[in-house]
Amino acid sequence: MRAVASPATGDAGFAVPAARGTWRPWLLVAPLLAFLAAFFLVPLGQVLVMSVTDPEPGFGHFVAIATDGFFLRVLAQTFATALLVAVLTLLLGFPLAYAMAEAGPRMAALMMVLVTMSFWTSFLVRTYAWMVILGKSGPIAWLSATLLGGAPPELLFTRFSSTLAMVHILIPYMVLSLYAALRRIEPAVLRSAASLGAPPVSVFRHVILPLAAPGVVNGLTLVFVLCLGFYVTPVLIGSPREQMIAGVIGHQVEEFLAFGEASALSVVLLASTMIVLGVYHRRFGLDRLWG
């Protein structure tokens, strides 16, 4: 809500207090703020502190991350995977979102239910589902053995399987972002483009694509940021040799009890996410990210 700058004076001479409600809204969000402070800000602060104090004070962990080939490789791997997943969701999601925007109300509602149903199903369940589908006794292995014979291809625990599962899990974000943008395009604008001499391909290129661009940027940003911190899926079905940063953080804590190192990696991950969102915010405004 935007505040009215000047204190308006009504006909009867009532002055609307300029400072109206400066503290009252805070009262409304106080419970939420208290909750966030206790269970989010404090632990986050602890992580920040730990990253420079555990086991001894100093920026040793950050220096290690910046110089150690392993960590740099993990970071690069994480960014590359997030980018790949974001682009793949865009390529796969656009035709679906476009079909939804073009469909009649009943069909669009049905497609929306299908998209959101997958959205509501726990990603853990969906990850296990991929383990079954891609596993050694799964349908794909069986099909390949019956049709081609010989040993089935290694699908599970590869970069392919984790990327595939993450694309599947994150694609609803992309579809909903694109759908929101496509739905905002006035049908009359498309009709006018046609009446002005644009064949369907040109209407798509010169009108639909540019007008869908905000949805494309939103979807890419959302999927990229969510993918950066993905933990369960790459750990469960990804390649052990090509880990993503969240998996490495978990590994550090669980296997080595290296809380300081894990904290420092977390700070790097958090900072990366903030940078991406910061760039988005400067360019488009963060309040538009969720459509």
Added chain:
Amino acid sequence: MDGAYLEIRDLVKSYDGKTRALDRVSLSARRGEFVTFLGPSGSGKTTTLMVIAGFEAPDAGLVRVAGQSMAGVPPHKRGIGVVFQNYALFPHRTALQNVMFPLLMRKVPRAQAARKAAEMLDLVGLADFGNRHPRQLSGGQQQRVALARALVFDPTLLLLDEPLGALDKNLREQMQLEIKRIQRALHVTTVFVTHDQSEAMALSDRIVVFEGGRIQQDATPLEIYNRPRTEFVARFVGDSNLLRARITDPGAGIAEVEGLGPSRVLPQQAQVLPNGQGTLLLRPEALAPAEADAPNRLVLAVEEVVHFGDSALLIGRAGGVTLRARIGGRAAQGIGAGAQVPLGWRPDAAHLIGA
């Protein structure tokens, strides 16, 4: 039909297979003519426009433009300029780029397209606004850009779908004159869709009145106003008093009119009325303060007076029917509710509609 530039014959269109959105619609327009489709919403006027533009396919019937059948021709190959109700400008392009679009689609070199688009923006009075985006323009300005964009490629036809509906009254009147001026200057055959009868009267060479998917009347604005063919047209265009009438003496032109008793009407109209029954249309301005020679007279018991300054509307009762009379503003001074005002009307100021 000779000389018909736009020809529409027996268009039938149904969306649900039961009710007909268009029921054998036939009409034609000469080159350079300004034709208005007038009717309430759901009357078929916009559907007919969309069939002409190629956005709707008719179930039956044909559309010919300049002698060419439009059957199976997609919208982008028709070369028809359309201005939509909410302008439908491309929000991501400037005014100039919007106007250039149809030229670029026709493979006109960019520099030439820019020159021609700028000329067209100049014609609609927006020479200095080429670099603005639609959101930086007022409603009226967006309307002009839409008009320029629909005209820049020398369309065979210009179709306007309620283009002034979103504008306020003053701007609407200004844009009416503007559209008329540009249409005359370019001599482009134009079909204008509106539900606003005064807009139709002000702009058109010819008005086609639609109702229930059918054409009720197709005539000049004055013909429509003075000699409506049906009660619907009489009611829809202008203010009206409609009274049941029965011809008692066709030769002398005497009719028994509801509430007014025996009245003089035009014999040539009385004689063609089927079974001597019909409806008498008295426009409010046909009822004038009675003079000695007025052949039909009545006394109006005034119940309400609405002053417009230049004229006033008297609403009252005479002979058990409610009548509306429009008289000069000066003559109305001093008349209030409860006044008994003598009024008269001439046979040639009335019109008989067949029942």
